[in-house]
Amino acid sequence: MIKINQLKLSIEHSKESLEDKIAKTLKIPKEQILHYEIAKRSIDARKKNEILYIYSIEVEVTNEKKIIDRCKNQNVVLTKKTVYQTIKDGTQPMKHRPVVVGTGPAGIFCALKLAEDGFKPIVIERGEDVDKRVETVNTFWKENKLNNESNVQFGEGGAGTFSDGKLNTLVKDVTGRNTEVLRMFVEHGAPTEILYLNKPHIGTDRLRGVVKAMRNRIIQLGGEVRFKTKLTDIQFEKDQVTSIEVNGRETIPCDVLVLAIGHSARDTFEMLYKKQFDIKSKPFAIGVRMEHPQEIISKSQYGDSYTKLPAADYKVTHQTSNGRGVYSFCMCPGGFVVNASSESDRLVVNGMSNYDRDEKNANSAIIVTVNPEDFDEDSPLAGMEFQRKWERLAYEEGKGKVPVQLFGDFEANRPSTKLGSMTPNLKGEYTLGNVRNCLPEYVCESIIEGVHAFDKKIHGFSKADAIMLGVETRTSSPIKMIRNEAFESNIAGVYPCGEGAGYAGGITSAAMDGIKVYEMIVHKYKSL
Ligand code: FAD
Numbered sequence: 129m130i131k132i133n134q135l136k137l138s139i140e141h142s143k144e145s146l147e148d149k150i151a152k153t154l155k156i157p158k159e160q161i162l163h164y165e166i167a168k169r170s171i172d173a174r175k176k177n178e179i180l181y182i183y184s185i186e187v188e189v190t191n192e193k194k195i196i197d198r199c200k201n202q203n204v205v206l207t208k209k210t211v212y213q214t215i216k217d218g219t220q221p222m223k224h225r226p227v228v229v230g231t232g233p234a235g236i237f238c239a240l241k242l243a244e245d246g247f248k249p250i251v252i253e254r255g256e257d258v259d260k261r262v263e264t265v266n267t268f269w270k271e272n273k274l275n276n277e278s279n280v281q282f283g284e285g286g287a288g289t290f291s292d293g294k295l296n297t298l299v300k301d302v303t304g305r306n307t308e309v310l311r312m313f314v315e316h317g318a319p320t321e322i323l324y325l326n327k328p329h330i331g332t333d334r335l336r337g338v339v340k341a342m343r344n345r346i347i348q349l350g351g352e353v354r355f356k357t358k359l360t361d362i363q364f365e366k367d368q369v370t371s372i373e374v375n376g377r378e379t380i381p382c383d384v385l386v387l388a389i390g391h392s393a394r395d396t397f398e399m400l401y402k403k404q405f406d407i408k409s410k411p412f413a414i415g416v417r418m419e420h421p422q423e424i425i426s427k428s429q430y431g432d433s434y435t436k437l438p439a440a441d442y443k444v445t446h447q448t449s450n451g452r453g454v455y456s457f458c459m460c461p462g463g464f465v466v467n468a469s470s471e472s473d474r475l476v477v478n479g480m481s482n483y484d485r486d487e488k489n490a491n492s493a494i495i496v497t498v499n500p501e502d503f504d505e506d507s508p509l510a511g512m513e514f515q516r517k518w519e520r521l522a523y524e525e526g527k528g529k530v531p532v533q534l535f536g537d538f539e540a541n542r543p544s545t546k547l548g549s550m551t552p553n554l555k556g557e558y559t560l561g562n563v564r565n566c567l568p569e570y571v572c573e574s575i576i577e578g579v580h581a582f583d584k585k586i587h588g589f590s591k592a593d594a595i596m597l598g599v600e601t602r603t604s605s606p607i608k609m610i611r612n613e614a615f616e617s618n619i620a621g622v623y624p625c626g627e628g629a630g631y632a633g634g635i636t637s638a639a640m641d642g643i644k645v646y647e648m649i650v651h652k653y654k655s656l
Contacts, residue, residue: 129186129187129188129192129206129207129208129209130154130186130187130188130189130192130195130196130204130205130206130207131167131184131185131186131187131204131205131206131207132150132153132154132183132184132185132187132203132204133184133203133204133205134182134184134203135149135150135153135182135183135184135185135203136172136180136181136182136183137149137180137181137183138180138181139171139179139180139181139433139436139437140436141181146183146185147161147164150164150185150187153199153201153203153204154187154189154195154199154204155195155198155199156189156195160189160190161187161188161189162188162189162190163187163188164185164186164187164188165185165186165324166183166184166185166324167183167184167185167186167324168183168184168324168325168326169181169182169183169184169324169325169326170182170325170326170327171326171430171437173429173430173431173440176430176431176432176433177431177432179430179431179433179437186207186209192206193206210301210302210303210304210307211304212303212304212305212307212308212311213304214241214646214647214650215647215650215651216245216650216651217650217651218649218650218651218652218653218654219653219654220652220653220654221653221654222247222383222384222653222654222655222656223381223383224381224382224383224384225247225248225249225250225352225382225656226242226247226249226250226382226384226385226386226649226653227249227250227251227252227372227380227382227384227385227386228242228249228250228251228252228386228388229251229252229253229359229372229385229386229387229388229389230252230253230286230387230388230389230390230393230626230628231251231253231283231284231285231286231339231343231353232285232286232287232288232388232390232626232627232638233286233288233309233626233635233636233638233639233642234286234388234390234625234626234627234628234632234638234639234641234642234645235251235253235286235386235388235625235626235642236251236285236286236339236342236343236346236639236642237309237312237639237640237642237643237646238386238388238625238642238643238645238646239251239346239351239353239386239642240312240342240345240346240349241642241643241646242351242646242649242650243345243346243349243350243351244349245650245655246349246350246655246656247351247649247650247653247655247656248349248350248351248352248656249346249351249352250351250352250354250380250382251343251346251351251352251353251354252354252357252358252359252374252380253282253283253284253353253354253355253356253357254277254278254282254283254356254357254358254359254393255277255278255279255282255283255284255355255356256277256278256283256284256355256356257283257284257340257343257355258283258284258285258289258336258339258340259340260278260355261278261283261284261285261289262336264278264279264283265278265279265280265283265290268467268556269466269467269555269556269557272528272529272556272557274469274470274471274472276470276471276472277356277358278356279468279469279470280466280467280468280469280470280478281390281392281468281470281602282390282392282393282470283355284339284340284343284355285335285336285339286390286638287390287391287392287602287627288335288634288635288638289332289335289336289339290332290466290468290478290480290555291332291335291458291478291479291480291481291635292329292331292332292458292459292460292461292463292479292480292481292485293329293330293331293332293334293335293481293483293635294327294328294329294458294634294635295309295310295313295322295328295329295330295635295636296326296327296328296636297634297636297637297640298637299636299637299640305640305643305644306636306640307323308643309636309639309640309643310322310323310328310636311323312342312639313330313338316338316341316342316345317334317337317338317341318330318334318335318338319334319483327441329481329483329485330483331481331482331483331484331485332480332481332482333482333483334483356375357374357375358374358375358396359372359373359374359387359389359396359399360373360374360375360376360399361373361376361399361403362385362399362400362403362619362622363379364619364621364622367618367619367620368383368619368620368621369382369383369384369385369619369620369621369622370382370383372385382621383621384621384623384649384653385621385622385623386623386625386642386645386649387400387609387617387622387623387624387625387628387629388625388626388628388629388638388642388645389626389628389629390626390627390628391602391604391605391606391627391628392470392602392628393628394471394512394516397509397512397607397628398509400609401508401509404618405609405617405618405619405622406609406610406617406618407508407509407607407608407609407610408508408607408608408610409500409503409507409508409509409510409511409606409607409608410500410511410604410605410606410607410608410630411497411498411499411500411511412497412498412511412601412603412604412605412606413453413455413457413493413495413496413497413498413603413604414495414496414498414515414518414567414568414571414599414600414601414603415454415493415494415495415496415567415571415575415599415600416477416493416494416495416538416563416567416575416596416597416598416599416600417465417477417478417479417491417492417493417494417596417597417598417600418491418492418493418494418535418579418594418595418596418597419465419489419490419491419550419552419553419594419595419597420489420490420491420550420588420589420591420594420595421488421489421490421549421550422439422440422461422462422487422488422489422490423488424490424586424587424588424589424591425439425440425441425442425461425490425586426439426440426461428440428442428585428586428587428588429441429442429586438461438485439461439462439485439486439490440461440490441459441461441490442456442459442490442492442585442586443455443456443459444456444578444581444582444585444586444589446577446578446581446582448496448573448574448577448578449577450570450573450574452496452497452570452571452574453496453497454494454495454496454574454575454577454578455494455495455578456492456493456494456582457492457493457494457495457600457603458478458479458492458493458603459479459490459491459492459493460479460480460481460485460490460491460492461481461485461490462481462484462485462486462487462488462489462490463479463480463481463482463485463487463489463490463491463553464479464480464481464487464491464553464554464555465477465478465479465491465530465552465553465554465555465597466478466479466480466554466555466556467530467554467555467556467557468602469519469523471516471519473520473523474516474519474520474522474523475519475522475523475526475528475530475531475598475599476515476519476522476599476600476601476602477530477597477598477599477600478493478600478602479491479492479493480555487553488550488553489550489552489553489595491553493600493603494575494578494579494596494600495600495603496570496571496574496575496578498511498514498568498571502514502568504517508607509606509607510606511606511607512606512607514606515601515602515606518566518567518568518599518601519599519601521565521566521567521599522563522566522598522599525561525562525563525565525566525598526558526559526561526598527559528557529556529557529558529559530552530554530556530557530558530559530597530598531558531559531560531561531562531563531566531597531598532544532547532552532554532558532559532560532561532563532595532596532597533560533561533562533563533564533595533596533598534547534548534592534593534594534595534596535579535590535591535592535593535594535595535596536592536593537562538562538563538564538572538575538576538596539576539592541562541564541572542562543560543561543562544560544561544562545560546560547560547593547595548592548593549593550593550594550595551595552595552597554597558597563596563597563598563599566598566599567598567599579594604627604630604633605627605628605629605630607628607629607630608629608630608631609624609628609629609630610624611623611624611629611631614648614651614652615644615645615648616648623645623648623649625641625642625645626638626641626642627641
């Protein structure tokens, strides 16, 4: 197959002009193209008066070698598709069905792959199925009554169900796992464009259906998915898992247990620590969610062409004078800020968007790295307690509602008393206050310095009435669960997996880790 890289076309081009350009680049008549596929599409916005789409196209033709030689174009190369493959050479029999804990991307991809190979997994999830969960979360946002077991962090689909559904990852796809994740998403209802867009996203509205379709497929293949079923204890003999306890009363025997519990399962982390699982604390980042009018962002990124393009995103970073890294994270173009709390009397925010990303505000976490040295104690769970401390202060500052402050007031360290030209686009209730009371001073200073630095790249970023919402603390897991080269923990048969265990950051990398854990299981065990 031939790959054409760097094929540039105007943002308003037609399908026909793309095909013309392919033929012209290969110096062949259009009829000679047997088949073509878009492998990647990104936006080149370096020249604001000439914004272009840049394509990588895979083309099937006969006489590939001859065409390449004749083209004499370094952007036209011979290529082979990386096809995802698994070595299923396990010989050890499993005594019981494997149990997967958590239906976030890590758990669901691991479980679905196991189900496809005939392992009939039992999947347990503390939260509700996605339909009931949506109702529960909507009630929380309207009435501020939190369900500690089914919320923005917990329930079918995991933490990403109420998200922007961004699917880009920094992990290189040498094994084809990334493509496999996207393929499986599409197979279960995600838009096909995610296969080639440089920054693919699904949107919370579409993701909910995809998650449900994946669950139904697991069940169709003989698996079992149980909601409102929380892992509460693990039993083992001679350092090998033998069974688990759920909801404090029922025992499920198992010799393979996948722990895909996400970064917010604090009670489960405490149980694992008590049971002497090998856990370490790790760095993460904390800060605020910041909102700007989407128009400012889109105009800054795309100039006057912004109305012809999807809502623009941004990624900004800065090294502060106090030696900290401050950066934007999980940016949601045209989205909502959400109250993403999962513990009573504590408050945390995050962002989500629909597929169309057509809300008036852009939002992003603006966060600062924190290290175990910043935590108040030395325990492996110290980072988790550190998160709890700031989340409690946020809850108190807002008296249970999301505390909101204008950037100018944040800088002046005074509570906001009125809004400026924009209003928060928030799912949940808010109250004006001083977000600075809910974060360490070094984090606030870093944010202020960072926001001014970002204004040099995106004019208007530091506008005094830009909105800050507190606090953003669940940016990644506060712990790492150690696993060996076979991906097992210090207890054999227990596979820490995904973001909560410290092996992923985001939907796609969590799903990829779920697949990696599945590979390790089928490399050791044969199916039932
Ligand atoms: P999770 O998705 O957290 O899943 C863990 C699951 O385990 C949960 O469903 C939980 O209920 C369950 N569980 C926990 N403990 C137990 C127990 N004891 N018993 C049974 N079940 C248990 N990432 C992106 O890449 N793009 C985005 O656009 C994006 N936006 C986000 C927006 C929001 C609002 C949030 C909260 C997160 C967002 N993220 C985003 C992060 C992303 O959701 C996570 O990185 C990802 O979901 C991690 O996957 P996971 O499977 O490891 O864990």
